[in-house]
Amino acid sequence: MTARKRRGAGTDTGADTGPESVSEPWRDPMPPGFRWPDGVRAAACFTFDVDAESPIVVDRPAAADWLDVLTHQAYGPRTGVPRLLRLLDRRAIRATFFVPGWVAERWPDALRSIRDAGHEIGCHGYMHEGSRGATADEEAARLDRALAALESVLGVRPGGYRAPMWEVSRSLPELLAERGFAYDSSLMDADHPYRLAVTREGPGPEPATIVELPVQWALDDWEAYAYLPGITGSGWIARPSELEKRWRAELDALVDEGGLFVLTNHPFLSGRASRVAALGLLMKRARATEGLWIATCGEIAAWTASLELEPVEQRPIELPPER
Numbered sequence: 001m002t003a004r005k006r007r008g009a010g011t012d013t014g015a016d017t018g019p020e021s022v023s024e025p026w027r028d029p030m031p032p033g034f035r036w037p038d039g040v041r042a043a044a045c046f047t048f049d050v051d052a053e054s055p056i057v058v059d060r061p062a063a064a065d066w067l068d069v070l071t072h073q074a075y076g077p078r079t080g081v082p083r084l085l086r087l088l089d090r091r092a093i094r095a096t097f098f099v100p101g102w103v104a105e106r107w108p109d110a111l112r113s114i115r116d117a118g119h120e121i122g123c124h125g126y127m128h129e130g131s132r133g134a135t136a137d138e139e140a141a142r143l144d145r146a147l148a149a150l151e152s153v154l155g156v157r158p159g160g161y162r163a164p165m166w167e168v169s170r171s172l173p174e175l176l177a178e179r180g181f182a183y184d185s186s187l188m189d190a191d192h193p194y195r196l197a198v199t200r201e202g203p204g205p206e207p208a209t210i211v212e213l214p215v216q217w218a219l220d221d222w223e224a225y226a227y228l229p230g231i232t233g234s235g236w237i238a239r240p241s242e243l244e245k246r247w248r249a250e251l252d253a254l255v256d257e258g259g260l261f262v263l264t265n266h267p268f269l270s271g272r273a274s275r276v277a278a279l280g281l282l283m284k285r286a287r288a289t290e291g292l293w294i295a296t297c298g299e300i301a302a303w304t305a306s307l308e309l310e311p312v313e314q315r316p317i318e319l320p321p322e323r
Ligand SMILES: [Zn+2]
Pocket: 049, 050, 051, 055, 124, 128, 164, 165
């Protein structure tokens, strides 16, 4: 910890009604004190959210009887996962797969094949429940149920969490820290990993922290590929080559700036043949990029945790008084 004012600590403006200001932005893509390992100029994580049927049936229990919809989702663990594992093997890339506990229980063989191929397993809720409107107790119960399922089916205690729909409540980071999670990968305010302060007091004078590996919607395949009539998507479906071009532009730019590229794909979407081919081209380019560290989220989080970074506090928003 340096003598600098803690980031996010705010500035007293002296005004009675104005919001407390958030401290200065990062002037560099890297936060103070951050560096990559020697010889590394940027990093990339290829991540897969193995949602299967969970996001559909959690919102629409009636869909449990809709075979068309169910098979659209089952394509992920049944067909997409084996094809993606073959691709990752060809490219010699270890990826991170975020899994709802319920999906592990429903598709144990598919999930064990991911684990047995040496990829990282992260937690993605129990039934892909959104955070909006949930109490902290409800969120805690879902986390515990998800962890129990992943332990039971896979014998894995995940070090990482990704929020379903990337919905993160103010309570969640503390709940993650209490359960020993090393990192989260759901927030969107940076191009590099950082230390996130959680709300409870840490064991020492510093707040307890987890590592955050930020994501962004443009590096997610859902909006570009998903289409289920009446459920999700507009009917416009991206051409894989166009999506690969968009992702490549972000990869190249983040490499130039020394950032972290976190790509999020869903096996039920990006496990389709032409999409795997396009993803393979992106991976090939990443592999050929000098100084790019391609790693699991857990590896990036462990590196980040080893640095003496100032914790970032996500301070409460003060709404202006009504007029
Ligand atoms: Zn998901």
